[in-house]
Amino acid sequence: xxxxxxxxxxxxxxxxxxxxxxxxxxxxxxxxxxxxxxxxxxxxxxxxxxxxxxxxxxxxxxxxxxxxxxxxxxxxxxxxxxxxxxxxxxxxxxxxxxxxxxxxxxxxxxxxxxxxxxxxxxxxxxxxxxxxxxxxxxxxxxxxxxxxxxxxxxxxxxxxxxxxxxxxxxxxxxxxxxxxxxxxxxxxxxxxxxxxxx
Amino acid sequence: xxxxxxxxxxxxxxxxxxxxxxxxxxxxxxxxxxxxxxxxxxxxxxxxxxxxxxxxxxxxxxxxxxxxxxxxxxxxxxxxxxxxxxxxxxxxxxxxxxxxxxxxxxxxxxxxxxxxxxxxxxxxxxxxxxxxxxxxxxxxxxxxxxxxxxxxxxxxxxxxxxxxxxxxxxxxxxxxxxxxxxxxxxxxxxxxxxxxxx
Numbered sequence: 001x002x003x004x005x006x007x008x009x010x011x012x013x014x015x016x017x018x019x020x021x022x023x024x025x026x027x028x029x030x031x032x033x034x035x036x037x038x039x040x041x042x043x044x045x046x047x048x049x050x051x052x053x054x055x056x057x058x059x060x061x062x063x064x065x066x067x068x069x070x071x072x073x074x075x076x077x078x079x080x081x082x083x084x085x086x087x088x089x090x091x092x093x094x095x096x097x098x099x100x101x102x103x104x105x106x107x108x109x110x111x112x113x114x115x116x117x118x119x120x121x122x123x124x125x126x127x128x129x130x131x132x133x134x135x136x137x138x139x140x141x142x143x144x145x146x147x148x149x150x151x152x153x154x155x156x157x158x159x160x161x162x163x164x165x166x167x168x169x170x171x172x173x174x175x176x177x178x179x180x181x182x183x184x185x186x187x188x189x190x191x192x193x194x195x196x197x198x
Numbered sequence: 199x200x201x202x203x204x205x206x207x208x209x210x211x212x213x214x215x216x217x218x219x220x221x222x223x224x225x226x227x228x229x230x231x232x233x234x235x236x237x238x239x240x241x242x243x244x245x246x247x248x249x250x251x252x253x254x255x256x257x258x259x260x261x262x263x264x265x266x267x268x269x270x271x272x273x274x275x276x277x278x279x280x281x282x283x284x285x286x287x288x289x290x291x292x293x294x295x296x297x298x299x300x301x302x303x304x305x306x307x308x309x310x311x312x313x314x315x316x317x318x319x320x321x322x323x324x325x326x327x328x329x330x331x332x333x334x335x336x337x338x339x340x341x342x343x344x345x346x347x348x349x350x351x352x353x354x355x356x357x358x359x360x361x362x363x364x365x366x367x368x369x370x371x372x373x374x375x376x377x378x379x380x381x382x383x384x385x386x387x388x389x390x391x392x393x394x395x396x
Contacts, residue, residue, distance in 0.1 A: 028278065030274045032264060033268075035268070053227075063264050066233070066261050070265070073230070114221075
């Protein structure tokens with residue numbers, strides 16, 4: 001089974017501003033076998049029983065979120081970054097999300113019809129850096145009265161504040177790969193040689 | 199196995215301007231079982247042997263494209279609508295795409311590293327209306343020197359010009375559901391009771 005850490009070591013590229021490019025297998029071109037391994041790794045950590053939906057944000061979170069939803073046989077829901085013409089403002093929950101990489105603020109939204117107080121969601125995303133995207137989803141869950149069972153992340157930049165922000169908010173955060181540093185183009189991991197997948 | 203036409207009949211909502219909302223199972227909340235059935239339907243129509251990659255556009259094309267790529271064991275590639283900070287202009291193929299629904303023009307782009315003259319791609323998308331998104335991908339394939347094996351569409355608005363534009367361009371277009379009209383909130387299909395899936 002494919003290993004996310006090995007793929008990052010072999011194909012990841014570091015750019016100025018602590019940007020890690022994993023476009024060849026995770027968020028532009030996608031390796032379906034790796035995404036399956038990622039989904040199985042999330043499934044091994046989180047307890048499926050009480051989770052009603054997988055929730056993510058378009059676009060890069062969709063692949064791992066869908067594969068886990070498919071494995072568990074439950075719906076997947078992705079927050080939209082631009083409001084479609086079929087959604088009116090009072091029909092959606094929304095939250096601002098600031099991107100430190102792009103230095104822009106986006107409003108993410110979810111149709112009120114698909115998230116309720118009956119839901120217990122698992123949040124999945126490709127990257128965790130400053131935690132803003134996940135906190136936006138947590139804010140939307142709060143508006144809906146939904147519970148958050150946990151947060152599953154493919155690649156965590158452990159040298160940034162995201163994890164501590166989420167843990168302070170009481171969230172169970174599980175990241176498949178935790179990156180300790182991106183110094184001078186070199187990628188080092190908190191847990192070297194961790195196997196991704198079961 | 200789930201049936202796309204039945205889901206559209208049961209849950210699809212018609213909005214002014216020939217907009218069909220399928221947010222409850224296809225492009226906001228996603229039903230993984232339906233997406234699997236859709237992927238198998240595409241796999242039954244197209245000849246996998248010569249196809250090297252599945253190509254789509256973020257965000258709603260990702261789910262069916264990924265599921266087919268996973269079924270066939272080949273990479274999936276999605277065109278981006280906004281250029282990420284890690285992509286320089288001379289590193290991408292790009293094409294303008296006009297949305298008649300949103301009345302806006304977007305530039306879609308694909309990193310030159312992931313599409314070459316060695317590729318024979320299958321284009322997958324959730325909707326076919328005026329054909330602009332698919333023609334944008336075809337233009338990008340042309341820039342890369344890649345062949346287009348065909349176009350697989352989940353929902354075709356057959357009363358709009360998309361299919362004839364794509365066929366005029368010499369493309370093999372396969373749509374799972376073909377909608378004849380969206381008159382006064384009623385959805386009628388070209389082929390009633392067509393079963394989606396094998």
